[in-house]
Amino acid sequence: MSEADFILKAVGHEYRGGVPALAAIDLTIGRGQHVAVVGANGSGKSTLLKMLDGLVFPTSGDIVAFGAPLTEAGLEDPVFRRDFRARVGFVFQEADVQLFCANALDELAFGPLQLGLPRDEVERRVREVAARLRIDKLLDRPPYTLSGGEKKRVAIASVLTMRPHVLLLDEPTSALDPRSQVWLLEVLEEWRREGRTVVMATHDLSAAAEAADRIVVLSEDHAIAADGTPDEVLAQRELLLSVNLIHEHTHRHATRAHKHAHAHPPADEHGLDHGH
Amino acid sequence: MSVPSSCSQPDIAPAEQRRGGGGGRSLARKTADSVARAVTDVLQNEELAARPGLLQRLDPRVKLLTLLLFAVTTSLVHSVWVLVVLIGLTMILAGTSRVGVTSFARRVWLSAGLLALLIALPSALDVFTPGTALVTLGPVSLTEPGLMGVATLVARVVASAGFALLVIWTMRWSDLLRALSAMRMPDVVVATLAMTQKQILTLLRTVEQIHLARESRTLTRGTTRENRAWVTERMAFVVRKSMKTADDVYDAMLSRGFTGAMPSLVRLRMGPGDWVWALASVALCAAIVAVDRVVGP
Numbered sequence: 001m002s003e004a005d006f007i008l009k010a011v012g013h014e015y016r017g018g019v020p021a022l023a024a025i026d027l028t029i030g031r032g033q034h035v036a037v038v039g040a041n042g043s044g045k046s047t048l049l050k051m052l053d054g055l056v057f058p059t060s061g062d063i064v065a066f067g068a069p070l071t072e073a074g075l076e077d078p079v080f081r082r083d084f085r086a087r088v089g090f091v092f093q094e095a096d097v098q099l100f101c102a103n104a105l106d107e108l109a110f111g112p113l114q115l116g117l118p119r120d121e122v123e124r125r126v127r128e129v130a131a132r133l134r135i136d137k138l139l140d141r142p143p144y145t146l147s148g149g150e151k152k153r154v155a156i157a158s159v160l161t162m163r164p165h166v167l168l169l170d171e172p173t174s175a176l177d178p179r180s181q182v183w184l185l186e187v188l189e190e191w192r193r194e195g196r197t198v199v200m201a202t203h204d205l206s207a208a209a210e211a212a213d214r215i216v217v218l219s220e221d222h223a224i225a226a227d228g229t230p231d232e233v234l235a236q237r238e239l240l241l242s243v244n245l246i247h248e249h250t251h252r253h254a255t256r257a258h259k260h261a262h263a264h265p266p267a268d269e270h271g272l273d274h275g276h
Numbered sequence: 277m278s279v280p281s282s283c284s285q286p287d288i289a290p291a292e293q294r295r296g297g298g299g300g301r302s303l304a305r306k307t308a309d310s311v312a313r314a315v316t317d318v319l320q321n322e323e324l325a326a327r328p329g330l331l332q333r334l335d336p337r338v339k340l341l342t343l344l345l346f347a348v349t350t351s352l353v354h355s356v357w358v359l360v361v362l363i364g365l366t367m368i369l370a371g372t373s374r375v376g377v378t379s380f381a382r383r384v385w386l387s388a389g390l391l392a393l394l395i396a397l398p399s400a401l402d403v404f405t406p407g408t409a410l411v412t413l414g415p416v417s418l419t420e421p422g423l424m425g426v427a428t429l430v431a432r433v434v435a436s437a438g439f440a441l442l443v444i445w446t447m448r449w450s451d452l453l454r455a456l457s458a459m460r461m462p463d464v465v466v467a468t469l470a471m472t473q474k475q476i477l478t479l480l481r482t483v484e485q486i487h488l489a490r491e492s493r494t495l496t497r498g499t500t501r502e503n504r505a506w507v508t509e510r511m512a513f514v515v516r517k518s519m520k521t522a523d524d525v526y527d528a529m530l531s532r533g534f535t536g537a538m539p540s541l542v543r544l545r546m547g548p549g550d551w552v553w554a555l556a557s558v559a560l561c562a563a564i565v566a567v568d569r570v571v572g573p
Contacts, residue, residue: 086533090528100528115533144478
């Protein structure tokens with residue numbers, strides 16, 4: 001395997017009151033890999049992503065990021081924190097959470113300015129990313145005047161201006177219309193060509209199959225249930241049923257009852273869904 | 277899978293058995309409408325602030341400081357006639373800034389003016405302010421000095437509210453934050469203000485959706501007690517959601533390297549017009565105070 005960006009050893013996390021969120025996760029994410037973490041709601045996908053971004057810390061086990069331990073104490077060190085934040089970008093599931101500045105321009109400039117980059121450089125990056133993501137005309141607008149798809153674009157752009165090497169995406173296709181979903185998949189493909197590492201949490205098996213070269217399945221027990229290529233993982237129908245990613249669906253064709261596995265949204269490339 | 281028969285049949289009581297089935301709007305609908313109006317107002321402010329008017333062209337710092345200067349001058353003036361001139365000035369500024377003089381006047385008089393009048397009016401009674409009685413109301417009467425005092429207070433409140441509303445209506449929220457930041461306002465205050473408006477809007481939309489969801493599933497208006505219990509429970513939900521959102525927003529800020537400052541890419545620059553406006557404002561305020569000293573009580 002290529003050099004690893006993240007190594008998780010027996011990582012577990014419990015919320016206050018002992019509610020488990022993740023259990024004994026052993027995971028290595030290689031440089032340049034595109035990994036989809038799939039699982040049902042509440043399986044721990046978002047918590048895992050937040051751990052990779054140093055926002056939540058393990059209650060057991062260790063995380064190594066770029067060869068150094070990723071700990072709360074370590075992130076107190078300004079040099080390590082700046083280096084880590086410059087390398088890792090996180091696109092949150094809810095764009096509303098991520099857009100906290102008064103307008104889109106400040107939103108795109110926020111990260112690079114926090115990193116202490118010169119204003120000219122920040123301005124150049126903002127214009128470049130805005131043009132690339134076709135949001136030039138939105139820069140002057142406050143976030144609350146944007147549509148759902150526009151907010152998502154601005155949220156992604158606000159991370160891209162930091163030029164992170166690792167991109168963490170939480171449910172990237174949620175709240176996106178079909179055209180924006182296609183656009184996002186194209187962006188992910190571009191990131192692959194650029195050699196950036198991508199870790200996306202999703203229960204959209206179709207997007208996972210298309211955008212990732214590796215799928216990690218989290219069970220409802222918050223542990224890793226499978227880890228492999230999309231073809232390997234998505235062929236395991238019983239596994240996907242057991243982790244609640246697909247379900248049995250019965251309906252009628254004329255007088256004949258018909259039963260098949262069903263995913264939301266469809267993952268028809270892998271025969272998991274039935275076209276209607 | 278078949279749908280349970282209990283769900284496939286409508287379970288609607290005859291109209292005469294329903295409680296409170298009057299034609300008035302329900303609490304949920306009224307609240308949702310109010311929230312929608314509040315959101316619309318905020319969005320409308322952005323549109324007003326983008327119009328090509330006199331105040332909109334000014335540097336945000338100059339505009340904020342000069343309108344603050346006018347508000348302070350208003351508080352120093354004692355003559356009701358000079359205060360009327362200041363109210364006239366707010367109207368002229370509203371007109372030249374293309375924010376709609378009628379709606380501006382309505383907003384200032386109906387909110388600030390009416391409230392000030394209701395609060396101050398009892399002080400015009402001869403019990404509190406002796407003097408020549410102008411209006412007799414049974415055992416008490418409104419006196420001339422009392423009414424003059426009320427008029428002065430109301431005029432002062434209306435003029436001050438007018439200058440404050442001009443700041444809100446002619447300045448984008450982002451420009452206001454930049455102006456505050458440039459004026460050395462602590463970063464934590466600017467950061468808090470930046471997030472506050474957005475979070476209020478997000479929560480308003482949540483509240484609107486909560487009430488519309490209830491409206492869509494409600495056939496009767498319910499009793500006052502039921503409505504009160506429901507509103508209380510939903511308020512608790514919104515508080516919990518706002519706390520969770522605050523945590524998430526802070527995480528999002530940390531994730532992008534937040535160091536405690538809220539720098540902006542936009543650099544504010546004062547042009548010749550800003551200097552002219554600033555000097556003219558200072559001169560006008562000085563003249564107003566001087567005239568008030570001559571004609572004031």
